[in-house]
Amino acid sequence: MKLLIMRNPIKIIANSLIIVSLLFPAFIGAQPSIPSFPVYNEDGSVTFVLERPGSRHVRIYCDCGLRNEKYNVKRDYLQSARMNSDTNGLFTYTTPPLKPEVYTYRFKSRGQKMVDPANADSIRISNGKRSVFVVSGSLLSDLCLTDSLSGKTEQCEFWDSACGKTRRIVLYLPPEYDHTGQTYPVLYLLHGIDGNELAWHDRGRVIQQVDNLIRQGKAKPMIVVMPDANPKKLVGQNEDVSLMWNLLHYSSWFHHDFERIFPQMDSFLSSRYRISSDMNMRAVAGLSAGAYQSATLANMYENNFKYVGLFSPILHRKQLPCNQNVIYWVGSGKKDIFHSQSRHFVRKLHQRQIPYVYHETQGGHVWRNWRLYLSEYLQFIFN
Numbered sequence: 069m070k071l072l073i074m075r076n077p078i079k080i081i082a083n084s085l086i087i088v089s090l091l092f093p094a095f096i097g098a099q100p101s102i103p104s105f106p107v108y109n110e111d112g113s114v115t116f117v118l119e120r121p122g123s124r125h126v127r128i129y130c131d132c133g134l135r136n137e138k139y140n141v142k143r144d145y146l147q148s149a150r151m152n153s154d155t156n157g158l159f160t161y162t163t164p165p166l167k168p169e170v171y172t173y174r175f176k177s178r179g180q181k182m183v184d185p186a187n188a189d190s191i192r193i194s195n196g197k198r199s200v201f202v203v204s205g206s207l208l209s210d211l212c213l214t215d216s217l218s219g220k221t222e223q224c225e226f227w228d229s230a231c232g233k234t235r236r237i238v239l240y241l242p243p244e245y246d247h248t249g250q251t252y253p254v255l256y257l258l259h260g261i262d263g264n265e266l267a268w269h270d271r272g273r274v275i276q277q278v279d280n281l282i283r284q285g286k287a288k289p290m291i292v293v294m295p296d297a298n299p300k301k302l303v304g305q306n307e308d309v310s311l312m313w314n315l316l317h318y319s320s321w322f323h324h325d326f327e328r329i330f331p332q333m334d335s336f337l338s339s340r341y342r343i344s345s346d347m348n349m350r351a352v353a354g355l356s357a358g359a360y361q362s363a364t365l366a367n368m369y370e371n372n373f374k375y376v377g378l379f380s381p382i383l384h385r386k387q388l389p390c391n392q393n394v395i396y397w398v399g400s401g402k403k404d405i406f407h408s409q410s411r412h413f414v415r416k417l418h419q420r421q422i423p424y425v426y427h428e429t430q431g432g433h434v435w436r437n438w439r440l441y442l443s444e445y446l447q448f449i450f451n
Contacts, residue, residue, distance in 0.1 A: 105186040106201055112165030114201065116173070118184065121157030123177045125150060128161050130173035146173075168205035169436055170212050170273060172198035191270035193262065200270075208443055211280045212273040218243040219279050221269070224340065226333050231300035231325060235333070236265045239341065240275050242282060242289035251344040253290040253450045257442075258297045258354030258361050261321065265296040271435050272442060281446050288450040291343055295333065297354075297361060299325040321357045322384075327364050334372075347393070351449045353377025355438045356406075363413075366391045375449045379441040380433050383409045388416050396424040397448055399441035403432035 107115040120126055128134070129146040151159040172191065175182050183190045184199040191200055204210050219242045226235045242252060257274060259267035268274045274292060281287035299320040337343060344350065350373045354362040359381030366376045370391045377397045383406075389396065396417055400410035410426075417424040427444060431437050 105184060108203070109162070112203070113163050114166060114203070115160060115162040116151070116175075116184070117186070118151065118159045118175055118177075119157060120159055120177050123153075123157060123159070126153070126159040126175055126177045127151065128173060128175055130163070130171060132163055132166050132169070132171045132173070134161075134163060148176075151175075166203045168203050168209040170200065170202050170209065170271075170439065172200050172271070174198045192266055193271070208440055211277045211443060212439065214276045214280055217275065217279050218283055219245065219275075221275055224337075226295070226336050228329050228333075230329050233300075235296045237296070237333075237337070238265045238269050238294045239337075240278060240292040240294075241341070242291065243279075244289070245291075245342075249342070251342045251349075253288055253349040254343045254351070255290055255292045255446075255449065256352040256362075256365075257292055257294050258352070258358030259294070260354070260356035260358050263358075264298065265294050268294050268442075272439055274442060277439070277443055278446055281443070287446045290450065291341060293337060295326075297326045297358060299323055321360065324364060324368075326361060327368055330365060331369070347371055348374045349450060351375035351377065353379065353397070353442070353445055354381075355379040355441075356433065357382050359383070360387070363387060363389070366394050366396075375445075377441070377445045377449075378410070378413070379438050379445075380404050380406060381410055381413065382406050383413050385409070385412060387413075389413070389420060389422050392420075392422060394422070396422065397427070397441075397445050398424060399427040399429065399437070399444070401429050401431040401433070401437050403430070404437075405433055407432075 105117045107117065109115060116128055118126055127148050127150055129148045131146055134147045134149040149161060151161040153159045173184070174197070175184065181196055183197050187199040187201065189200040190197050202209055202213055204213060219240055222239045222241060224237050224239070226237060228235050245252070257268050259265070274294070278287060278290070278292055282289050300323070302320070338345065352362045352365055352373050353376070354360070356379070359378040360383055362376055362378060363381065363383060366373055367390050370393055373394055375397065376394050379399050380401065381398070398410055398414055400407050404410070414424065414426045425448065427441065429437055429440065
């Protein structure tokens with residue numbers, strides 16, 4: 069069996085072990101178990117493996133740096149590479165050494181997009197599914213990993229009578245929630261244009277982050293609410309909806325469909341969960357268009373939130389902060405396509421003497437920045 073891959077001895081050994089793990093059970097007459105992939109190599113590279121008998125070509129698509137290409141700091145674009153194969157339909161590909169981060173990938177074979185069948189960790193996005201892997205080694209990437217949750221997640225549905233559709237909601241409940249009668253601080257966390265109620269759960273790794281931070285004593289025990297905050301035409305969208313469809317309805321985000329029904333949804337959730345009504349124990353945050361919604365909610369309901377988080381916000385230049393009762397937390401990357409809007413908004417906060425924190429990073433309109441902002445924000449609120 070001849071593999072058309074790397075001359076690096078470490079990678080040769082790693083891939084030899086992969087082949088043995090696949091074939092050894094057959095030699096002894098046992099049922100082969102599906103190994104867990106991808107494989108993390110000692111030099112920091114990652115090896116992807118896919119069994120695809122009968123396929124001549126398989127490509128891998130990943131938002132990490134394939135073929136030593138630099139990651140696109142402005143957007144989360146997938147890079148692709150052709151996988152190497154042997155004569156038995158075993159396809160492999162090894163990346164260059166990767167930096168600690170949460171990455172996503174998928175395969176394409178015979179024109180079909182597919183997640184990794186040997187990787188149980190996958191996410192749903194607006195235009196399909198991707199598998200997920202985490203390269204550990206930084207504080208943030210390690211926060212995105214956990215063996216078991218101390219808190220728990222729940223899902224519920226809210227009937228939006230204004231748009232005539234059901235809004236799905238995902239919640240995180242902190243440790244000991246079921247064993248105390250106390251109320252808890254609440255964070256409403258809003259997604260962006262190509263997201264839904266699962267965006268922060270899947271791509272933002274919010275459950276792992278908040279659970280680990282609470283366990284470490286760096287964040288207050290809180291309830292996190294992640295609703296489907298899409299405007300009327302996009303409520304309840306599923307994974308088959310394309311990003312282009314969302315972009316075609318971009319202007320509908322400024323009609324305030326979600327913002328207008330927020331009080332009813334808040335009352336609905338407060339009747340079912342022990343959510344604090346104290347303004348000082350209430351926060352909202354969002355990324356991109358969700359940050360626009362967060363800023364709008366702060367202006368529309370002045371006594372509802374104490375903390376407002378804006379991550380890479382899309383903001384009209386005429387959208388000015390007018391709520392003197394809140395503390396803003398604004399995060400933006402220097403390469404972000406909306407960076408100038410963030411800086412303009414911060415200048416207005418300064419001129420109006422509204423308290424704020426401004427966190428500027430490298431990179432652009434990407435999840436690796438939003439996960440970082442979320443980590444900082446979780447440790448900032450309710451203190």
